[in-house]
Amino acid sequence: MYGSRGAMFGSGVGSKRQRMMQSNPYNLAVGTGAASFPPYGGFPVVRLRGLPFNCADVDIFKFFTGLDIVDVLLVSKNGKSSGEAFVVFAGPMQVEIALQRDRQNMGRRYVEVFRCYKQDYYNAVAAEEEGAYEVHVSPPPAGPSRAKSFSEKEKLEYTEVLKMRGLPYSANKHQIIEFFSGYKVVEGRVHVVCRPDGKATGEAFVEFETAAEARRAMAKDKMSIGPRYVELFPTTREEARRAESRSRQ
Known part of the structure; x- marks a missing residue:
């Protein structure tokens, strides 16, 4: 059981724009920053780093077996995998469970799982639409220089x-x-x-x-x-x- 949309993402069905809109479980205004939730803990998204370069959506669903995934966005740069992804869950409690899988292995690589801002995810979706990943992601709370460009x-x-x-x-x-x-x-x-x-x-x-x-x-x-x-x-x-x-x- 990979989550309610596992089959969809495993087969690559659905447009990128639909992905962005449908993966907005709290009806946040994309691009406006409008929300009634704090940056961390409200919007249920995490960022993954250190993924195998041949990683597919289904591998992430397996990595988070038992959790209800709403969206997976694999990040590419210049047409190549960057080893990073954003994963949106059905609710904040699922994020807390997902964070416990930080530094667990996917194949031979350990994968880092950490919090990120909802806007980082939206920026990544928008960049994917334009065919280039140029997002300056916000640093997670436990390491101020962790994700600086x-x-x-x-x-x-x-x-x-x-x-x-x-x-x-x-x-x-x-x-x-x-x-x-x-x-x-x-x-x-x-x-x-x-x-x-x-x-x-x-x-x-x-x-x-x-x-x-x-x-x-x-x-x-x-x-x-x-x-x-x-x-x-x-x-x-x-x-x-x-x-x-x-x-x-």
Whole structure:
């Protein structure tokens, strides 16, 4: 049981415009922001990240087995899968259950599930209509730089340190240094973040010789290590030291 519209989306039936209108369970005014609900917790949508690039609607219905899905919007960029999707559920309580599946696996990849704004979903639908995904999505509440676009990242203050996010759990320091081949990495200052039980979190901190070099290395943002694309964020030495300290506890 994949949800009330599983068969429809599995077969790709229905226009994109109908999808946007029919997936508006609270009759929110598209494009106007009119709503009587707060951005999080009212409109029942989540964003997925880290999907296999061959992911189809039916895979998402299986991932959320037992939940009532109203709409699935797989995001593409330049005609290729971006590894991201938006999923609209029948109600807010279903979102709470869906969030518990954060970092569960779909095939060999773990999938991140997090809250997003209703307008992010509407923007993605509108962009799909135009044939290009150029949406600047809003950050989820637990990580202010988690979903910033590259242009937004460029405006941030840089230090010598970048944070990597979305790494394969098997990634090691050597692979990270290879990833930044051509950039001046301080080899002794590459830290792969682990939980207290020793398991990798999918994050790492990398220090470069200068802040300018760290900014230059942002050209590697959204490039892949193995099967996963990696996001890069400017950060501070203090955050890197805290993460290293937590890994040792």
